[in-house]
Amino acid sequence: MSWEIKKIKDVALIIAGQSPEGKFYNEIQNGLPFYQGKKEFSDRFIGEPKVWTSLTTKEAIKDDLLMSVRAPVGPVNFATQNCCIGRGLAAIRVQEKFDKDFLFHFFKHIENTLTGNTGAVFNSINKTQIENIEIPVPSLEEQRQVIQKLDAAFELIDQAKANIEKNIQNAKDLFQSKLNQVFSQKGDGWEEKTLSELILKTKNINPKDFENREYKYVDVSAVDRKTLQIKEFSCINSENAPSRARKSLLEKDIIFATVRPTLKRVCLITKEFDKEICSTGYVVLRPNRNLIDPKMIFYFLQTSMFMKNMEELQKGASYPAVTDGEVKDQKIVIPINLDFQERIILNLDLLANQTEVLQQKYQQKLVNLEELRKSILEKAFKGEFV
Known part of the structure; x- marks a missing residue:
């Protein structure tokens, strides 16, 4: 490549x-739009502003x-x-005889390779x-050739990514449709109950009362929203237990985060967390197994009709939440026969x-497409496209 560096x-x-x-910030469009960082970034063009400023710095x-200059460093719009x-943010304004789209693609190319003198990725x-930063500079005509091929x-x-993402959503929609169908059944052998009629009483405990015991503590953000499993926990004792560590857990309990309920943090407690503790930000549902299989509740809490009710019931603009009682008052339709419940669960x-296997395959295809994008950029800036 004969490009000048x-x-x-x-x-x-x-x-x-x-x-x-901050006193100059406003939401009434007084002054210029103000962007603090990359929050409004998209694939290429920055999104609509949320804040304006009457004083321009x-x-x-x-x-x-526009380049993000604080972690994460490198993304551009x-x-x-x-x-x-x-x-x-920093603004990068190209000079004459240089194409802004060529510079955009260049920064996309180096986004994941910006490193400091020690080789560590910049925090800023x-x-x-x-x-x-060094950049290969072809002629303006060659820049435009590269841009044309990259854009194509x-x-x-x-387009391939959009098709894959649509397939992922279709898989999710199919599973959701089946869930809603199960819990919309009526007729002989089915009955409608509130969750409170199907669960046992639980109790709160204070870890400070147990000096010689260490607990696994499940905080309100510990449940992974994709896997619906506990992804992390902390160990607490009588000395360091937070005030919200109060709700006792047993295996086969179902917990649902009542804080920001539409995030759908629901989890079926496994043996690993039997006799442990979770945050008061969860409602703990302990099924009466003479009446209902725990997984029936676990799946019911994932239905769109349950989530719709939570959205309507939540209160608080900045910290929306529902109460334990509002969750327990939700009505669920279930088969009376436990064997039939088991067949449904299977x-x-x-x-x-x-659905999970299908989504993983599609996600891998998305990863492969991003790797292909990086490979194409690598070839472009080695001069292989002109």
């Missing part, structure tokens, strides 16, 4: 962001490249209008460090497993 400062002007004082203009940028990057290739990749388990 230059530094970013040779082809673009770097403008480091600076945040105005550092201004980016339309078509400037185009500005769609003049805006004020905060300390989490400053104006000087950006200016000194990435259009195909994006079918749901099979479908859930098949």
Whole structure:
């Protein structure tokens, strides 16, 4: 490749962001749109602003490249209008005879390789460090050839990704449809009950009362929303137990996070967490196994009709929540016969497993497409496209 190697400062002007004082922020569109960091980033163009500022400190203009300069370092988007940028962003304004889209693709190419002198990935990057990044600089005509080929290739990749993501959603929708169908049954052999009629009483405990005992503690964010399993826990004792560590657990209990309930943090307690403790941010449902199989409740809490009720019942704008009682008052339709419940659960388990396997395959295809994107960028900036 005969491309000249230059530094970013040779082809673009770097403008480091600076945040105005908070008193100048507003939501009534007074002044310029204000972006603090990459929160509004999309694949290419920054999203609509949520905040404006009546005092402009550092201004980016339309078509400037906006770079995230604080963890994560490297992602870039185009500005769609003049805006004020905060300390989490830098604006990169290309000079004449240099194509902004070529620079965009270049930063996409190096996004995951920005490293400091020790080889560690930057937690932040400053104006000087950006200016000194080296970039291969072909002629303007060659830049446009590269852009044309990259855009064509990435259009195909994006279409393939969209198709895969649609297939993933279809798989989820199929499973949800089956869940809703099961819990909408009526007729002989089925009965409608509130959850409170199907569960046993639970009790709260205070770890501080047990000096010689260490507990596994399940905090409100510990349940993985995808796997619906406990992904992490902390060990507590009488000395360091938080005030919210109060609810005792038994194997086969079902816990549901009443704080931000629409996040659907629901989990069936396994033997590992038998006789342990969870946060008061969960409601603990202990099934009466003479009446209902625990998994019937576990699956019911995943239905869209249950989640719709939670959304309608939640209160609090900044910290929405429902009460334990509101969860326990929910009505569920179940077969009276426990053997029939077991057969339903076997079918749901099979479908859930098949759905998970299918999603994993699709997710791997998405990973492969991203690897292909990186490979194409690598070839482009080695000069193999001209």
